[in-house]
Amino acid sequence: MAVIRDVMPAFDLLQPSSAADAQKLLQQHGEEAWVMAGGLDSFDWLKDRIKKPKVLVDLSGIDELKGIRATGDGLEIGAMTTVTEIVNHPEIKAKYSVLSDAAELVASPQIRNQGTLGGNVSQDARCWYYRGGWPCYRAGGNICYADTPVGRNREHAIFGANRCVAVHPSDTAPALIALDAKFVIQTPKGERVVDAEDYFLGPEIDITHLNILEPGDLLTAIRIPSTWAGAKFYFEKVRDRNVWDFPLMNVASAMMLNGGNIDRIRIAVSAVAPKPMRLKAVEDAVRGKPADAATGEMAGQLAVQGAVPLQFNAYKIPLMRNLVKRAIGGVQEATWTS
Amino acid sequence: MDFITWATSPWGQTVPIHIAWYLIWFMAIAGLLFMIVHALYVGIFAAKKTFAKNDSPAVVAAVPERVPRHSLVARAFHWIMAISMFALLITAFLPKVGVKFDWVTYHWIAGLVLTASVLFHIFHASFFLDFWSIWPDKIDLRDAKRRLLRSIGKEAPAPDRFAKYPLENKFYHFVILLSGLAVIFTGVFMMKRVNTLGIFTRNPYLFGDMTWGMMYVLHGLAGVGLIALIMVHVYFGVRPEKLPITKSMIFGYMSRDFYLEEHDPKRWAVEKSSPPKEGYAPSDAD
Numbered sequence: 001m002a003v004i005r006d007v008m009p010a011f012d013l014l015q016p017s018s019a020a021d022a023q024k025l026l027q028q029h030g031e032e033a034w035v036m037a038g039g040l041d042s043f044d045w046l047k048d049r050i051k052k053p054k055v056l057v058d059l060s061g062i063d064e065l066k067g068i069r070a071t072g073d074g075l076e077i078g079a080m081t082t083v084t085e086i087v088n089h090p091e092i093k094a095k096y097s098v099l100s101d102a103a104e105l106v107a108s109p110q111i112r113n114q115g116t117l118g119g120n121v122s123q124d125a126r127c128w129y130y131r132g133g134w135p136c137y138r139a140g141g142n143i144c145y146a147d148t149p150v151g152r153n154r155e156h157a158i159f160g161a162n163r164c165v166a167v168h169p170s171d172t173a174p175a176l177i178a179l180d181a182k183f184v185i186q187t188p189k190g191e192r193v194v195d196a197e198d199y200f201l202g203p204e205i206d207i208t209h210l211n212i213l214e215p216g217d218l219l220t221a222i223r224i225p226s227t228w229a230g231a232k233f234y235f236e237k238v239r240d241r242n243v244w245d246f247p248l249m250n251v252a253s254a255m256m257l258n259g260g261n262i263d264r265i266r267i268a269v270s271a272v273a274p275k276p277m278r279l280k281a282v283e284d285a286v287r288g289k290p291a292d293a294a295t296g297e298m299a300g301q302l303a304v305q306g307a308v309p310l311q312f313n314a315y316k317i318p319l320m321r322n323l324v325k326r327a328i329g330g331v332q333e334a335t336w337t338s
Numbered sequence: 339m340d341f342i343t344w345a346t347s348p349w350g351q352t353v354p355i356h357i358a359w360y361l362i363w364f365m366a367i368a369g370l371l372f373m374i375v376h377a378l379y380v381g382i383f384a385a386k387k388t389f390a391k392n393d394s395p396a397v398v399a400a401v402p403e404r405v406p407r408h409s410l411v412a413r414a415f416h417w418i419m420a421i422s423m424f425a426l427l428i429t430a431f432l433p434k435v436g437v438k439f440d441w442v443t444y445h446w447i448a449g450l451v452l453t454a455s456v457l458f459h460i461f462h463a464s465f466f467l468d469f470w471s472i473w474p475d476k477i478d479l480r481d482a483k484r485r486l487l488r489s490i491g492k493e494a495p496a497p498d499r500f501a502k503y504p505l506e507n508k509f510y511h512f513v514i515l516l517s518g519l520a521v522i523f524t525g526v527f528m529m530k531r532v533n534t535l536g537i538f539t540r541n542p543y544l545f546g547d548m549t550w551g552m553m554y555v556l557h558g559l560a561g562v563g564l565i566a567l568i569m570v571h572v573y574f575g576v577r578p579e580k581l582p583i584t585k586s587m588i589f590g591y592m593s594r595d596f597y598l599e600e601h602d603p604k605r606w607a608v609e610k611s612s613p614p615k616e617g618y619a620p621s622d623a624d
Contacts, residue, residue, distance in 0.1 A: 135345030141355045142554050143531065145348070148542050162442060163532055204440040206433075 008046040015058045019065055019220050022057055023186045027216035029055040035218065036060075037080060037119035040111055045124070050133040065118075065220055068092070074226040076184075079118025079219045083172070084109070086117060096224055098233035098252050102175035105237045108244040118219045120172045121183075121199065122211055125274070126246050127156065127166035137164045137207050146310070153310040155248060158317060160273035162204040165310060171237055173200065173276040174252035174268035179228050184221040185213065193223075197268070200275035210275065228254040228266070232291070234327040238319060247271040249316060251323040255291060262291050267327055269303070272320055279303050279324065286328055296329025342555055347547040354551035357558030359434050365562040369569030376573075385489065389600075390496040397603050404591040405608050407502070412467070415459050416587055422452040423568060426521075430561055446534055449525045456518060471502045473512075477605065478505040501605035514567055520560035524553045 011034070016022040026033050034053035036042040037060075045051035059065060065080035068089050075091060086092055086103040093100045106112055106120060125131075125138060127146055135141030146153040147165045156165040173196070181196040199211050213219060231254040239245035253267040265283050270276040282299045289295045300321035307317050345355045408416070425448035429441040463469055481497035482505050488494050503511070527545070529538045545553070575584045582596040597608065 134348050135353075135355055139345075140343070141345055142550065143542055143547075147540075161533070162440075201438075204442065205438045 008043075009049055009052045011046075011053050012055045013058060014055060015061050017061050017063075019062055019186060019218060022059055022062060023188075023216070023218045025055075025057050026218055027188045029057075030215040033057050033215065035122075035213075037122070038082070038115040040107075040115050041119060041123040044131070048131075048133065050131075059118075059218075071223065074229070075224045077117055077222045077224065079221055080116045081118075083107075083112040083115045083117060083120060086172075087112065092224075095226075095229040096179055096233075098178055098235050098254055099172065099175045099224070101233070101235040102171045102237070102250070102252060105235070105250075106171045107246075111244075117172060117222060121170050121176065121222070122213065122219060123169060125164075125166035125210060126169045127164075128152070130166060137203065138166060140208055149311065151311065154312040154315075155246075155271070156310055156313055157273050158304075158307040158309050158313060158320070159277060160202050160204075160275065161308065161310075162202060162207070162274070164203040164207050164274060166274060167271045168200060168210055168273070168275050169246045170270055170276065171247055171250055174250055174270040175235055176222060176224075177268035177276055177278050178233070178252040178254040178266045179224050180254075180266060182223040182225070183219060184223060186218045186220050187214070188216045192217075196222075197276070197278045202274045228256070231256050231264075234330075236323055236326060238323070249319050249323060251320075251327045253327040255328070257291055260290050260292075262286050262289055262295070262328075265328075267299075267324065269320060269323065272307075272316060281305075282324060282328075291328060291330070293325070293329040296325035296327070299328045300325035349547075351547060353547045354555045356551075356554045357562065361558070361562045362431050362434055362565065365566040366569070369566035369573075372566070372570055373573045380577075380579075388488075388496050389499040389602075391499065393598065393603060398598065401594050401597060401603065401608055403594050405594060405597040406591045407586040408590050410590065411462065413587055413590060415455055415462065419452060419455045419459070422448045422455065423564065426452060427561075427565060427568060431565065442532055443535075446525075446529055446532065449522070449529070450537075452518070453522050453526065456522060468502070471606075472508055474505055474508045475501070477501075478508065481505070498605070499600055499602035501602060504600075510567070510571065514564075514571075517560040517563045517567060520556055521564065524557035524560070527553055528557060 014025050016025055026035065032054040034042065034046075034051065034056045036056055036058050039058075039060075042056075046053075046056075059080055062080060065078040067078050068081060068085065068091070069076045069078075070091070075096070077086065083103045083106050087100050089100065103112070103117075103120075106115065127136075127138070129136050129145035129151070130138045133139070134145055135143075136146075137144050144164055145151055146156050147161065147163075153165060155167065157167050176196040179196075182193050183196060183199045185192045185194065194212065201209055201212055233255075234253045235250065237250040238248045240248065247270060249269060249271045251267070251269045253265065255262055256264040265286060266278065267282055268276050268278045279299075282303050285302050286295050286299050289298075300323075303324040304317050304321045307320070309317060341358050341361055342354045343356050343358050344352050347353045426445060429445035429448065433439065433441050463472070477498060478501075484494040484497040488496075530541045530544050531550075533540065542550075544550075574580050582592045586592040597603075
């Protein structure tokens with residue numbers, strides 16, 4: 001059980017100064033190593049004494065993992081770039097504002113100053129049964145405490161549940177999916193670049209991890225292609241406390257319009273499933289249609305098809321329907337319906 | 339080294355949650371070692387099999403060229419069960435050793451196929467086959483002792499030939515029966531914990547944490563046991579001296595020569611005068 005202590009369990013603290021060294025250390029220590037970026041997720045686990053790694057690899061001293069660089073085709077954001085830097089970066093604000101909008105809604109200013117983009121997309125699930133140290137599926141056990149007749153599952157999944165019903169808590173993840181970002185991973189076999197949506201894993205594939213990182217892997221950067229630069233973006237996050245909270249749900253979209261009609265679109269939602277969901281069916285359905293309330297209404301209806309609510313989260317279905325509707329039709333045109 | 343993984347339940351109890359996954363490798367290596375040791379023993383040390391034979395010419399003459407051994411129904415059961423068993427092992431253990439895929443749905447569907455096929459087999463074997471032919475009898479035990487004594491160079495009479503199934507087959511069937519029933523019994527209850535597309539209504543409160551934990555451990559132990567058992571079964575299936583038996587599980591019959599060499603017509607009678615219908619072995623119904 002989670003017991004918050006003043007002192008974390010003992011571990012060897014390794015502080016590499018280069019990504020190559022960090023990757024080698026991770027490879028050397030394998031499953032015994034814990035990767036720490038900003039530490040905001042890590043310190044919860046460590047101070048609660050639920051995770052007890054033998055080795056902690058602190059990435060904060062690796063300068064090459066920090067900063068935002070222009071590339072021939074867009075931007076490359078180091079995995080250790082703080083969320084605040086992303087919020088304030090002029091080119092991101094000008095051309096890829098869905099990401100800065102999402103980043104600005106992450107947690108609180110203090111957390112954004114310390115938290116990193118790599119950490120935000122790689123953070124662990126927030127299900128309190130799991131965070132509480134209970135032996136649930138995600139913790140390697142054989143039960144989901146949230147998906148029981150009396151389990152507290154108001155924040156949990158309406159899609160993609162497979163034994164575990166925890167949702168992915170990232171705000172930046174759907175924005176990165178909307179931007180068709182690429183995640184750069186250093187592995188023992190070399191560099192691997194994956195699409196943003198492929199970085200995340202559902203419990204049907206791996207119930208104890210939310211992403212594809214294996215022991216020895218290191219997320220080094222996230223590349224934003226220029227494909228969607230200057231698109232019409234939309235990001236909205238719904239949370240219980242507007243000053244600081246994880247999302248009950250968020251939506252991110254990028255649209256290229258042609259004479260008022262949707263020429264190209266990418267749309268993703270998070271906190272509805274164990275991994276951020278790209279809504280391909282919605283993208284296909286609205287392509288070529290006007291970006292108005294009627295299309296938004298249709299998209300919203302389509303988006304929630306197949307949703308399976310738990311005992312206490314049926315509200316997420318109309319919430320998702322409306323968020324998708326607004327992402328496509330716009331806030332002014334699309335009114336909320338229950 | 340603990341072979342069970344334990345956890346602390348929300349109520350502070352120490353409960354088992356599953357087997358330790360190193361047992362997968364342990365059993366795979368055990369199966370492999372058995373095969374290596376057996377192959378070396380047979381290839382280097384084992385004496386040629388000798389049986390006591392005193393078949394009368396009339397008995398020999400009555401044996402058909404193709405001796406029916408497994409009916410079409412029995413063969414269909416065997417191969418359906420084999421496919422489901424392989425599907426179960428692959429979906430259960432590959433994810434545990436790092437091959438990631440969506441396995442749960444395929445696993446429980448294969449489990450249902452196995453359950454249905456085993457239930458059918460129990461019914462079929464009990465009422466339509468010779469139920470006792472797969473269980474060891476006194477002659478099997480007596481001959482096992484004789485074979486053992488002769489294998490270590492002691493004086494003992496030559497053993498009789500086998501009945502329909504050699505003693506090793508019977509023991510194997512017994513062990514696979516126990517492990518199979520264990521995974522089926524526990525697996526059916528475990529389906530109450532996962533989404534089975536409406537076939538089972540989820541009820542994680544059906545048992546307490548300790549009972550559930552023991553069920554997962556039993557399922558796991560029987561499961562890893564099946565890794566070694568299936569490896570050994572496949573190994574024997576492809577060994578040259580066992581190929582006639584394997585072929586009989588495909589084509590339904592074995593040759594007259596093999597039958598007379600390994601099987602005792604007095605213990606497993608085959609009538610030439612009653613040729614089998616297509617796909618049907620009278621010996622299955624005797």
